Amino acid sequence: xxxxxxxxxxxxxxxxxxxxxxxxxxxxxxxxxxxxxxxxxxxxxxxxxxxxxxxxxxxxxxxxxxxxxxxxxxxxxxxxxxxxxxxxxxxxxxxxxxxxxxxxxxxxxxxxxxxxxxxxxxxxxxxxxxxxxxxxxxxxxxxxxxxxxxxxxxxxxxxxxxxxxxxxxxxxxxxxxxxxxxxxxxxxxxxxxxxxxxxxxxxxxxxxxxxxxxxxxxxxxxxxxxxxxxxxxxxxxxxxxxxxxxxxxxxxxxxxxxxxxxxxxxxxxxxxxxxxxxxxxxxxxxxxxxxxxxxxxxxxxxxxxxxxxxxxxxxxxxxxxxxxxxxxxxxxxxxxxxxxxxxxxxxxxxxxxxxxxxxxxxxxxxxxxxxxxxxxxxxxxxxxxxxxxxxxxxxxxxxxxxxxxxxxxxxxxxxxxxxxxxxxxxxxxxxxxxxxxxxxxxxxxxxxxxxxxxxxxxxxxxxxxxxxxxxxxxxxxxxxxxxxxxxxxxxxxxxxxxxxxxxxxxxxxxxxxxxxxxxxxxxxxxxxxxxxxxxxxxxxxxxxxxxxxxxxxxx
Amino acid sequence: xxxxxxxxxxxxxxxxxxxxxxxxxxxxxxxxxxxxxxxxxxxxxxxxxxxxxxxxxxxxxxxxxxxxxxxxxxxxxxxxxxxxxxxxxxxxxxxxxxxxxxxxxxxxxxxxxxxxxxxxxxxxxxxxxxxxxxxxxxxxxxxxxxxxxxxxxxxxxxxxxxxxxxxxxxxxxxxxxxxxxxxxxxxxxxxxxxxxxxxxxxxxxxxxxxxxxxx
Numbered sequence: 017x018x019x020x021x022x023x024x025x026x027x028x029x030x031x032x033x034x035x036x037x038x039x040x041x042x043x044x045x046x047x048x049x050x051x052x053x054x055x056x057x058x059x060x061x062x063x064x065x066x067x068x069x070x071x072x073x074x075x076x077x078x079x080x081x082x083x084x085x086x087x088x089x090x091x092x093x094x095x096x097x098x099x100x101x102x103x104x105x106x107x108x109x110x111x112x113x114x115x116x117x118x119x120x121x122x123x124x125x126x127x128x129x130x131x132x133x134x135x136x137x138x139x140x141x142x143x144x145x146x147x148x149x150x151x152x153x154x155x156x157x158x159x160x161x162x163x164x165x166x167x168x169x170x171x172x173x174x175x176x177x178x179x180x181x182x183x184x185x186x187x188x189x190x191x192x193x194x195x196x197x198x199x200x201x202x203x204x205x206x207x208x209x210x211x212x213x214x215x216x217x218x219x220x221x222x223x224x225x226x227x228x229x230x231x232x233x234x235x236x237x238x239x240x241x242x243x244x245x246x247x248x249x250x251x252x253x254x255x256x257x258x259x260x261x262x263x264x265x266x267x268x269x270x271x272x273x274x275x276x277x278x279x280x281x282x283x284x285x286x287x288x289x290x291x292x293x294x295x296x297x298x299x300x301x302x303x304x305x306x307x308x309x310x311x312x313x314x315x316x317x318x319x320x321x322x323x324x325x326x327x328x329x330x331x332x333x334x335x336x337x338x339x340x341x342x343x344x345x346x347x348x349x350x351x352x353x354x355x356x357x358x359x360x361x362x363x364x365x366x367x368x369x370x371x372x373x374x375x376x377x378x379x380x381x382x383x384x385x386x387x388x389x390x391x392x393x394x395x396x397x398x399x400x401x402x403x404x405x406x407x408x409x410x411x412x413x414x415x416x417x418x419x420x421x422x423x424x425x426x427x428x429x430x431x432x433x434x435x436x437x438x439x440x441x442x443x444x445x446x447x448x449x450x451x452x453x454x455x456x457x458x459x460x461x462x463x464x465x466x467x468x469x470x471x472x473x474x475x476x477x478x479x480x481x482x483x484x485x486x487x488x489x490x491x492x493x494x495x496x497x498x499x500x501x502x503x504x505x506x507x508x509x510x511x512x513x514x515x516x517x518x519x520x521x522x523x524x525x526x527x528x529x530x531x532x533x534x535x536x537x538x539x540x541x542x543x544x545x546x547x548x549x550x551x552x553x554x555x556x557x558x559x560x561x562x563x564x565x566x567x568x569x570x571x
Numbered sequence: 572x573x574x575x576x577x578x579x580x581x582x583x584x585x586x587x588x589x590x591x592x593x594x595x596x597x598x599x600x601x602x603x604x605x606x607x608x609x610x611x612x613x614x615x616x617x618x619x620x621x622x623x624x625x626x627x628x629x630x631x632x633x634x635x636x637x638x639x640x641x642x643x644x645x646x647x648x649x650x651x652x653x654x655x656x657x658x659x660x661x662x663x664x665x666x667x668x669x670x671x672x673x674x675x676x677x678x679x680x681x682x683x684x685x686x687x688x689x690x691x692x693x694x695x696x697x698x699x700x701x702x703x704x705x706x707x708x709x710x711x712x713x714x715x716x717x718x719x720x721x722x723x724x725x726x727x728x729x730x731x732x733x734x735x736x737x738x739x740x741x742x743x744x745x746x747x748x749x750x751x752x753x754x755x756x757x758x759x760x761x762x763x764x765x766x767x768x769x770x771x772x773x774x775x776x777x778x779x780x781x782x783x784x785x786x
Contacts, residue, residue, distance in 0.1 A: 395626065465659055468623045471646035472653045473673045473724040480647075483672070487663050568706035569662025 019388030024407070026385070027448060030423055030441070031410055035274075037422020041267035048429065049260055058264035062272065065265070067244035074240070075247040075276055078160040079230030080283070082167035086229075087222055089168065089322070090175035093315040094214075095206040096308055098183060098192070106319070107180050110173040112553045113326045115498070117506030118170060119527050120546035122238040123538060124329030125166045126530070127336060130155050134332045138347050149344055156241050163240040167232060169322045169329075171225045175218065176319075181457070182217035186210070203312070204305025212295070223281055224412040230280045231273055231415030234508050234523075238530045247273050248417050252509075255421060256517075267421060274418035281413075330546050336539030356536040364522070364544060371521040371548065374436070374511075375504035378443040379497050382451045386496075389452070390459045391481075408452055411445045420513035427514060434518040442514040443507055447500040454499050458492035491560040491570070498556035502549030522548070574598045575620075575728040575760040580632035582615055582624070590616055592632065595779060597728070597760035602751060602774035605764045607781035613764035616781075617730045620762065621653045622646035636728050636760075652726030652759075654750075656736040658717040660705040666692070666716055667701030673724040691719040695749075711742045718750055722757060729754050731763040735770060747773040 040046065044055035062068065097103045116124075128134050132149035140146040155162040188210045195205035215222075236246045244250055251273060254266035336342070337357060339349035406413075423442065427433035462485060470480035486493065508523045515524075522545040529538040564570035574596055581591035590612035597603045607613050618624045620634050623646050634641040641649050660669050670688045678684050685701075692698050695715040697708075705713060714734075721729070734750065735743045751774060754761045763774055771778045 463657075463659070465655055465657070466661065468618075468621070468646070469653065469655075469659045470661075470672070471623065472621050472649070472651060472726075473720065474647050474650075474675060475672070476647050477645065484661060488661070490663075564663055566665075566704050567663055568704055 019385060019392050023385045023389055023448070026441070027445065028407065028410070030445060031414060031419050033426055034419030034422035035414070037425045038267050038270050038274075038419055039422075041264055041421075041425070042271045044264060046263065046267075046425070048425065049263060051264065058268040061265040062268040065250075068250075071244040071247050071250045072272075072276070074160050074244075075230060075273075076280070078164045078167070078240070078246060079226065079232075079276075079280060082164045082171065082229040083222070083226040083284070085164070085168045086171040086175055086225060089172050089315070089318050090179060091207075091211065092311060093172075093176060093319045094179045094183070095203045095211070096312040096315040097319075098206065098210075099189060102316070103180075106323070107177065109323065110177050111495075111499070112550055113173045113323065114177065115502035115549035115553050116326065116330055116546045117234075117502070117523060117549065118232070119234040119238070119506065119508055119523050119530075120333065120542040121170055121326070121329050122166055122235040123526060123530050123542040124331075124333045124546075125162075125169070125235075125325070126155050126238050127332045127535070127539070128325065128329055129162060132344055134328070134335075137342075137345060140345050147345060155239050158241045160240055160246065163232075163235055163246075166235050166239050167229050169325050170235070171229065172319070172322050173326070175221065175225060178218045178221040179214055182214045183210070185217065186213045188214065199304050201305035201308050203308030204303070208299040212292075212299075220406070220409050223284065224409060226280055226284055227277050227413045227415060230277050231417060233417070234527055237527060247276060248415065251417055263421075270417045270421055273415050277413070277415050277418075330543070330550075333539045333543040333546060336536050337543045339536060356534075357540055360537055360540040364525075364541060367520040367522050367525050367541075368544060368548075370519055371505055371523070371545075374439050374443055374521070375501045375548075377436070377440045378447045378504045379451070379500040381440065382444055382447045382500055383493070383497060385448065386451045386455055387459075390456060394460070394464075408449045412449055416509040416513075420509055424513045424516065428516065433514065433516040438514045439511065439519060442510040443504045446507060446510065447504050450503050451496050451500045454496040455492060458489060462489060488570075490563065491556075494556035494559055498549070498552040501552040505545065505548050574637070575762060576633075576635045577620070578633040578635070580616065580619065580630065580634070582612060582619060583629040583631075584627055589628075590781065593779070593781070594632075595777075597762055597776075599758045599760055600755045602754065602761040602763055602776040604771040604774050604776060604778045605762065605781055606766060606768070606771055606778055607764075608766060611781045613781055614732055617653060617732050617762065617764055620728075621651050621730055622649050650725065650727040651730060652721035652724060652728070653730040653732065654717060654721055654734045656733045658710075658713040660708075660713055660717055660720075662706060664705070665701065666697070666703045666705055666708065669705060669716060670701075670720050670723055673720040673722075675725055687723065691723055692716075695719050710738060711746065714738065714742075714746050715749060718753060722753060726759065729759045729761040731761060731765075733765050733767075734763075735767070736765075743769075744773075751775075 041051065042058050044051045044053060044057055094103070126133070130136075131152055131154050133154070136144065136146065136149065136154075144150075191209045191213070192202070192205055195209045196202060200208065231248050233248050233252065236249045240246050240249065245253075247269065251266050251269035254262045254269060257266075335349065338352050338354065340351035340353035340355065342349035420442070424433060427438050432438045466484050466488065467480045470484045471477070475483065506523060508527055511519070511521050511524055522541055526538065526541040526545050529541055560570070576596045578594050579591070580593045582589050593616065595603055605613055605616065615624065615628060619628070619630050620641070622641070622644060624630055636649065636651065641651070660666075661672065664672060667688050670691055671684055674684055674687055678687055688701055689698070692700055695718070697712060697715065700708070705716065708716065731750070735746055738746055747770065751761070763770060765771060
């Protein structure tokens with residue numbers, strides 16, 4: 017009984033406290049800064065800010081567009097390619113792509129598509145005629161197109177993986193075979209029969225994508241316009257303002273950001289209802305659809321492009337990190353060197369250690385809690401139902417900027433800000449959901465009778481747990497750890513707020529450098545940030561593969 | 572004295588009786604068969620005897636093995652071996668390690684343990700298989716290893732939960748003879764649950780029918 021309670025308290029208390037600690041200052045109450053009288057002045061200040069409406073519009077359009085595009089692309093791809101060899105292969109390729117942190121990806125994406133980026137270099141001058149970087153807003157464009165596209169490329173793999181997991185649970189193959197036997201084309205049949213079932217299961221992940229897209233920070237800082245930026249970076253600027261009285265306006269902005277996400281989820285929910293009604297009519301109207309060759313081509317092409325861009329975004333970081341000089345127009349650096357890496361390494365070591373220690377601590381604590389909850393459930397305790405799943409998802413649905421300031425206020429008041437404990441705890445909020453979501457299914461799926469057999473052979477409960485259950489689940493356990501590790505390494509906003517800016521991780525350093533430092537130095541930090549999770553994933557694959565290299569039953 | 576006795580066992584789920592009352596005694600070296608359609612609670616009865624009953628059940632009655640009351644003992648202290656339809660060899664351990672997992676810690680020393688494992692393998696016609704991956708064995712070989720693993724753990728009683736259900740017809744007859752032969756030789760009271768009348772016939776002992784109602 018202990019584990020679920022501890023987990024809930026560790027988990028929900030900070031979010032609740034954080035929300036309150038953001039809401040009160042937005043109405044003028046923050047005793048530490050002399051705010052004791054309730055007032056609506058922060059809100060007046062907020063709405064009087066020049067450019068606020070532009071920022072708001074930018075947030076809403078990029079967030080909704082990115083979510084809708086990601087969703088359509090992921091569904092289109094799955095509809096056209098489910099059951100094929102490529103679909104299975106891609107599902108194995110996607111987790112490492114997901115592991116690349118948002119910050120590193122955004123920086124790599126910028127190095128790809130900027131006017132002086134790799135793409136233009138590869139195409140110039142033979143295709144474009146440009147002999148110097150063109151004066152075009154290819155990134156940080158005022159409409160947020162680069163930001164939207166980067167979000168799509170990053171979110172599509174996540175949605176495809178989630179849909180893939182849902183497909184495995186819904187017996188989609190048989191349903192699709194049934195529809196096709198009735199004469200439906202493969203893609204039309206999939207959308208009519210499989211999608212409604214799958215959508216129910218991927219609804220929470222889709223909403224998480226929506227919430228993230230509406231409040232993304234690192235991609236917006238690197239790829240979004242800056243005058244004005246989208247809402248979250250704007251609010252962040254106020255939180256960092258040396259003029260402490262700006263904190264009130266910032267708090268109001270954070271609450272507005274919360275409202276944007278709640279509103280966005282409302283709009284999505286409404287759209288779901290409309291599509292459900294219309295879609296039901298369409299599904300029974302009898303149209304069979306064609307062979308779906310066009311959908312296959314479009315879905316496959318777009319997916320291939322997304323994967324290519326993801327890989328290239330990491331590759332370009334490596335290229336820059338090891339480039340001595342790279343003149344514009346040339347497809348590759350003229351000379352390679354280890355100088356930048358060597359020069360950067362001394363400053364990079366400390367943030368790298370900080371990143372590593374926080375991630376390992378958060379993953380280990382999270383693993384104990386998650387395994388405790390799953391074991392509690394297995395031994396007849398209450399299973400986490402659908403409603404509890406929403407709780408687990410809470411940190412993924414509530415934008416960080418909406419409650420992290422409140423947490424910071426409490427941390428400062430208790431003298432914990434900038435401590436390891438505070439950092440690990442805040443990271444745990446984000447690590448725990450992913451650990452739970454990746455580990456729960458394999459944990460429940462293991463045949464109970466293996467442990468029963470072990471017990472009847474004389475093994476104690478703990479021996480049966482370690483030698484049988486944990487050993488048999490080594491692969492999913494390590495995969496979950498790698499996912500949790502990647503999540504922790506990627507955290508920007510939580511690190512910033514919990515450390516009060518006093519502890520640097522690879523992520524905070526990379527984002528800080530992205531605005532204008534030497535490209536090569538930025539690349540070293542961003543590449544290191546991307547490399548840590550990738551190494552964790554490689555280890556999570558290699559260790560069980562090696563340990564069970566002679567065990568066919570463990571593959 | 573050496574026997575397994577069930578005395579007035581009833582199992583309830585949410586206040587509804589699903590099994591029992593069952594009373595029976597299995598003498599050493601004999602097999603008692605419990606028959607009934609699937610869903611009549613046969614497997615739950617075995618789970619109760621082995622100490623692994625789902626917490627959703629409420630059980631009443633007394634189980635004694637060789638005069639020891641099993642009530643409240645954790646599964647590993649009961650000395651009750653159980654075999655299922657699936658062999659449940661641990662896929663991450665080699666054949667030899669699977670057998671060694673069953674061997675009590677009181678058999679000390681690497682050499683002695685290795686020898687005990689080899690002896691068991693020889694006894695089931697699989698000498699030299701210790702380092703093999705269980706996934707590379709045939710169904711019949713795996714079933715024999717599973718039985719030997721249970722016997723090595725030194726049980727005082729044997730529970731069989733439809734143990735031949737997944738084997739081919741001709742293999743089934745062999746495995747029945749092999750299993751019952753070993754159980755008899757070891758002097759184990761054996762409780763078999765099955766829905767296959769041929770199993771009961773081969774077991775040769777008394778047959779009890781569970782129909783969801785009282786026996």
